[in-house]
Amino acid sequence: MFVVVVQATAVIDIFYDVLALQFLQQVDDIVFHLARRDVFGKRMKKASTRTCFEAEFEKLPYSRRKKMTIFVKVLYVVNLMVMLVGLTITTVKQIRGDYHCDSITAIFDHHIWQDALVRNATGGVEKMDLIYSYFSGE
């Protein structure tokens, strides 16, 4: 998601891409519910309607899950911070112009540029016919 977001150049593209990734993640849930409806055969239906999927598990006392609870909260904050910092660094680089190109390569076809103004070796300017394929641009 991070790569998709930083590459985006239009608002709606961002949300389309995020939505598409969510869709990919939900494939397993959708297949499970289709299996329950006997779409993939009896064995899949039997596997997806086992009683363990409806069973409610006993909750662990808070003392035993306290560390894990704190860990989950910290993880959420860390995930968010990492992505926000990454996007901020990208933004700063964009503002600084780090992603601007260093050189431009122009490929011209076999055309002739007639009456081009060319600065000669003495500093004067004269009209010349330039053939692109033999013209280095200097």
Place this chain on the structure above:
Amino acid sequence: MATDVHSGKIDSQAIYPTIMHSAKSLGTGRVAESGLTLRPNAVYSAEELAEDPEGWSPTYQSNNGASRYQEHSRGGQAGDDVDDSKPPGRSTLGYDEPIMLTQSTHSFLFTEPTCSLPFAFAILVIIISYVCLMLALLNNLLVDWSSDNPFNVPVGVTLDVKIAQYLALLIGLIMEEEIPESLYLLRMISKKTLYNRAPFVVFGKFIFCALLRIVMGYVSVAIS
């Protein structure tokens, strides 16, 4: 009254319309005056009850959440230790989220034998998901790749796009289900409780499956 609280006897004939009403309107609710809470949980829908009123077997729970009974026939005994002072899982702060296994094909990895069709199906779904994520990643990175701009970031974007980017990160993190759900199960279900409810499940496989989902979540959130 549908239930004799003191004896624990249940008049199924009497509460049947109440169950029908509950399943249709709310999905879950309390049987009037008895304090017993009907928990359909997709076990029986109203339509199924209508089709087969003889064979219904609603799951209901005592109010302290300690005992659980299955009623399989009309006029059955619910038990004597039904305490109807509080609804199940209800505290002064609100309801507790029921802890259940994730209804996903990934769960087949620990609920089904290794050499079985559902297990193979789960592997197939995982491969499809990972391959799609990797294709998205490679396509995003390798097209127009350069060493000084590996993420292929555009030169600049307008202010509205930049705001949308920050919001999309927040939205994407909120919508991401795999990581928090897996961690929730790991946090809430111990080896003992898993064995109590599903003795055929190997705890190591359960842990492996949760880790697999966490990795998938990170692949989706962080990379693709």
